[in-house]
Amino acid sequence: MRFLSIMGNSFxxxxxxxxxxxxxxxGDFLEAKALLEYNPRLARYSxxxxxxxxxxxSAAQGHHEIVSLLLESCVDINLRNFRGQTALMQxxxxxxxxxxxxxxxxxxxxxxxxxxxxxxxxxFAALNGHTRCIRLLLAxxxxxxxxxxxxxxxxxxxxxxxxFDESFLLEVVNKKADGGITALHMAALNGHVESxxxxxxxxxxVSVGTIEDGTTINLIGAGSTPLHYAACGGxxxxxxILIARGASLSAQNLNGWTPLMVARSWNRNWLExxxxxxxxxxxHILPSPYLSLPLMSIMKIAREHGWRGTSQCPPSFDPxxxxxxxxxxxxxxxxxHEFCTNCALYLCSTNMTSTSVTGLPGSIPxxxxxxxxxxxxxxxxxxxxxxxxxxxxxxxxxTTCPAVGSESDDDRPIQSRRPDIGCTLIPSLGSSSFRSLSxxxxxxxxxxSSLCMGAxxxxxxxxxxxxxxxxxxxxxxxxxxRPWIFAAN
Numbered sequence: 001m002r003f004l005s006i007m008g009n010s011f012x013x014x015x016x017x018x019x020x021x022x023x024x025x026x027g028d029f030l031e032a033k034a035l036l037e038y039n040p041r042l043a044r045y046s047x048x049x050x051x052x053x054x055x056x057x058s059a060a061q062g063h064h065e066i067v068s069l070l071l072e073s074c075v076d077i078n079l080r081n082f083r084g085q086t087a088l089m090q091x092x093x094x095x096x097x098x099x100x101x102x103x104x105x106x107x108x109x110x111x112x113x114x115x116x117x118x119x120x121x122x123x124f125a126a127l128n129g130h131t132r133c134i135r136l137l138l139a140x141x142x143x144x145x146x147x148x149x150x151x152x153x154x155x156x157x158x159x160x161x162x163x164f165d166e167s168f169l170l171e172v173v174n175k176k177a178d179g180g181i182t183a184l185h186m187a188a189l190n191g192h193v194e195s196x197x198x199x200x201x202x203x204x205x206v207s208v209g210t211i212e213d214g215t216t217i218n219l220i221g222a223g224s225t226p227l228h229y230a231a232c233g234g235x236x237x238x239x240x241i242l243i244a245r246g247a248s249l250s251a252q253n254l255n256g257w258t259p260l261m262v263a264r265s266w267n268r269n270w271l272e273x274x275x276x277x278x279x280x281x282x283x284h285i286l287p288s289p290y291l292s293l294p295l296m297s298i299m300k301i302a303r304e305h306g307w308r309g310t311s312q313c314p315p316s317f318d319p320x321x322x323x324x325x326x327x328x329x330x331x332x333x334x335x336x337h338e339f340c341t342n343c344a345l346y347l348c349s350t351n352m353t354s355t356s357v358t359g360l361p362g363s364i365p366x367x368x369x370x371x372x373x374x375x376x377x378x379x380x381x382x383x384x385x386x387x388x389x390x391x392x393x394x395x396x397x398x399t400t401c402p403a404v405g406s407e408s409d410d411d412r413p414i415q416s417r418r419p420d421i422g423c424t425l426i427p428s429l430g431s432s433s434f435r436s437l438s439x440x441x442x443x444x445x446x447x448x449s450s451l452c453m454g455a456x457x458x459x460x461x462x463x464x465x466x467x468x469x470x471x472x473x474x475x476x477x478x479x480x481x482r483p484w485i486f487a488a489n
Contacts, residue, residue, distance in 0.1 A: 016035060016038070016039060016042055016045075017042055017045035017047075018047075019031070019035055020032060020035045020036070020042045020043075020045060020054050021045070021047060021052075021054050021057055023035065023054075023066070024054035024055070024057040024058040024061075024063065024066050024070070025057040025058070025061060026061075027058075027061060027063040027066065029063075029065050029066055029069070032054070032058075032066050032069060032070075033069060036069065036070070036072075036073045040073040040074055041073075041074070042054075042073075043055070043070045043073035043074060043075040044074070044075055044076065044079070046079070046081070049082065050081055050082050050083075051080070051081045051082045052081045053075070053079050053081070053087075054066075054070055054075075055067065055070045055071075055075055055077075055079060055087045056079075056081055056085070056087050056090055058070065058087075058099075059087035059088070059090050059091040059096065059099045059103070060087075060090040060091070060093070060094055060096075061094075061096075062091070062094065062096035062098065062099055063099075064096070064098040064099045064101075064102055067087070067099050067102055067103070068102050071102070071106055077103065077106055077107075077108050077109075078108060078109045078112060080112075080114075080115075083114050083115055083116055084112075084113065084114040084115030084116070085114045086108065086109070086112055086121070087099075087103060087108070088100065088103045088104075088108045088109075088110065088112075088121045089112075089114060089119075089120075089121045089124050090124075091103065091121075091133070092121040092122070092124040092125035092128075092130060092133045092137065093124040093125075093127075093128060094128075094130075095125075095128060095130035095132075095133060096133075097130070097132040097133050097136060097349060098349075100121075100132075100133045100136045100137065101136050101345065101349055104136050104137065104139060104140075104299065105299065105302055105303060105307070107303075110122065110137050110172070111172075111175075113177070117177055117178055118176075118177040118178035119177040119178075119181075120175055120177070121133075121137055122134065122137050122138075122172065122173070122175065122183045123175075123177050123181075123182075123183050123186060125137060125183075125195070126183035126184070126186045126187040126192065126195050126199065127183075127186040127187075127190065128190075128192075129187065129190065129192030129194070129195050130195070131192075131194045131195045131198055131290045132290070132349065132350070134183075134195055134198055134199065134290075135198065135290050135291075135292055135295065135349070136295070136349060138169065138172065138173070138202060139292075139295040139296055139299050140296060140299070141168055141169040141172060141202075142169065142202070142291075142292075142293065142295065142296055142362075143164050143293075143296055144293050144294050144295075144296045144297040144374055144375035144376075145164065145293070145374070145375075146293075146360055146363070146374050148164075148291075148293055148361075148362055149201070149287050149291070149361035149362055151164060151166060152166065152201060152202070152203055153285075166203060169202060169203055170203040170205075173199060173202050173203050173204045174203070174204060174205050174208060176208075176211075178213065179210050179211060179213060179218060179222075180208070180209065180210040180211035180213075180222075181210055182204065182205070182208055182226070183195075183199055183204065184196065184199050184200070184204040184205070184206070184208075184226045185210065185224075185226050185229045186229075187199060187238075188226040188227070188229040188230035188233060188235075188238050188242065189229040189230070189232060189233040190233060191230075191233050191234070191235030191237075191238055192238075193235065193237045193238055193241065194288070194289075194290060196226075196230075196238055196241060196242070197241055197288040197290075198288040198290045198291070200241065200242075200245050200288075201287050201288045201291060204226075206225065206226055206227065206242055206245050206246055206247040207225060207246075207247070207248065207251070208225065208226075209222070209223040209224055209225050209251075209253065210222050210223060210224050210253075211223075212254060219232075220232055220253065220255075220257070220262055221253040221254050221255035221257060222253060222254045223252070223253035223254040223255075224253040224257075224262075225247060225248070225251050225253075225259075226242055226247065227239065227242045227243070227247040227248070227249070227251070227259045228251075228253060228257070228259050228262050230242055230259070231259040231260070231262040231263040231266070231268060231271055231275060232262050232263070232266050232268075234263070234266065234268040234270070234271065236270060236271060236274055239259070239271060239274050239275065240274060243274070244285060245285070247259075249275060249276075249277075258275075259275050260272070260275040260276060263275055287361040287362065289352040290352050291361060291362035292348045292349070292351055292362065292364060293362035293363055293364075293374050293375070294332075294344075294348050294363075294364060294373050294374060294375050294376055295348040295349070296375075297375040297376045297377070298330065298341065298344045298345055298348050298376045299345075301329075301330055301341060301376060301377075301378045301380075302341050302345060304378075305329065305341065305378060305380045306341070307341040307342050307345055318338065320338070320339050320340035320343050321337070321338075321339070321368060322339055322340070322343040322347075322367060323340060323342070323343050325340075326340035326341075326342060326343070327340060328340055328379060329341045329378065329379050329380050330344050330376040330377065330378055330379060331376065331377050331378075331379055332344075332366055332373045332376060333373065333374055333375045333376065333377060334366075334371055334372060334373060334374060335366050335368070335369050335371040335373070337366055337368045337369065338379060344376055347364060347367065348364060351364040351365075360372045360374065362374075
């Protein structure tokens with residue numbers, strides 16, 4: 001009986017579950033809605049073998065409406081697939097910022113790491129240069145205050161007058177994956193200038209080096225800084241920015257290589273002049289245009305009051321001047337123009353012109369008067385709840401019903417974490433390398449190798465097999481591992 005109960009996820013709900021997987025992958029909202037109305041528990045269905053749920057597929061494809069629909073149906077937002085990846089990781093990997101925004105509104109855990117790489121959602125976003133996703137992931141750590149840039153740069157700032165402890169932000173930004181690789185290493189290696197600049201503005205360390213854990217295949221060598229990785233990748237702009245931010249040109253890794261030696265070994269001849277000149281100055285450094293200071297304030301309002309409906313306010317309120325559809329629910333501090341929460345969220349999530357308004361780094365221009373916006377305040381009539389639940393986001397969720405294929409939360413809280421951020425940190429990383437996994441074929445199942453990273457274009461079919469076959473398949477799952485070797489262009 002226990003065996004039949006375990007296999008109920010695959011066999012008992014196979015037809016409807018596979019239909020929901022297909023609808024989530026293909027973006028068929030009406031089909032997904034009809035299936036979930038018929039059986040809300042289908043949201044917790046996961047495919048056999050790779051254990052991708054409909055939430056994984058819709059997040060990887062960027063179908064944010066289906067992601068929101070699934071979150072209404074009692075799904076575990078931090079559900080992992082067989083690689084240990086969450087829907088947030090896959091949305092960051094493919095750069096679907098609208099999905100990331102919804103998942104962050106529902107307080108998805110940004111500290112979880114996948115089983116093979118030890119990488120967080122921030123690592124996946126930096127690896128592929130998705131700067132908007134990086135901004136949304138760190139929204140809960142960047143306060144809506146006008147002197148944030150001065151605090152991070154230590155320019156004319158009296159720390160005693162600022163109620164902000166940047167240690168929490170620095171801990172997240174400088175989180176290490178296996179081999180000691182940070183998000184800054186990944187952005188530098190792959191030449192993602194915008195992501196690299198934003199990470200530096202948010203406190204990423206230019207001096208942190210990789211480590212030698214015995215399993216990492218590192219063609220540069222342990223002890224390499226982000227400048228070593230930028231020299232290997234060959235992007236001149238990344239090298240110049242890192243040098244301007246204080247990266248050492250003479251730093252040596254455990255192989256005794258400087259960044260210039262790394263560039264020569266990889267035939268990056270165009271970097272000779274940049275890596276041979278004297279140390280650059282840190283003056284006159286403009287902030288990243290992707291800084292968005294009002295994001296924390298509008299995220300807090302959206303969590304407390306919801307961002308879709310306007311049922312809390314009387315119909316006499318003026319409509320939003322941007323969309324002309326919803327009632328104004330927030331006011332911009334400074335110019336006092338009013339918008340709906342949805343438009344304010346979109347404005348903060350897409351803006352990248354912070355340096356072109358009134359000289360306030362991280363502010364965004366008001367679409368009506370072009371004045372700088374630092375934060376938003378709520379206009380809603382009802383007082384916000386102290387501990388907002390998922391139901392406060394205009395949805396009705398259940399967090400206690402048994403999940404099909406659910407897992408226990410293995411994260412351990414950090415005592416010093418701020419109480420207003422509803423997430424926990426993971427245990428310390430293991431010593432495995434940042435690697436990928438080649439797929440092991442299951443009996444009678446077509447499967448693409450790209451499915452390992454959660455690619456949504458393939459869908460494994462269900463199979464019926466005996467207990468012996470299931471045991472044999474489980475024992476073969478790890479046989480396809482191979483060390484991950486980074487690719488430098």
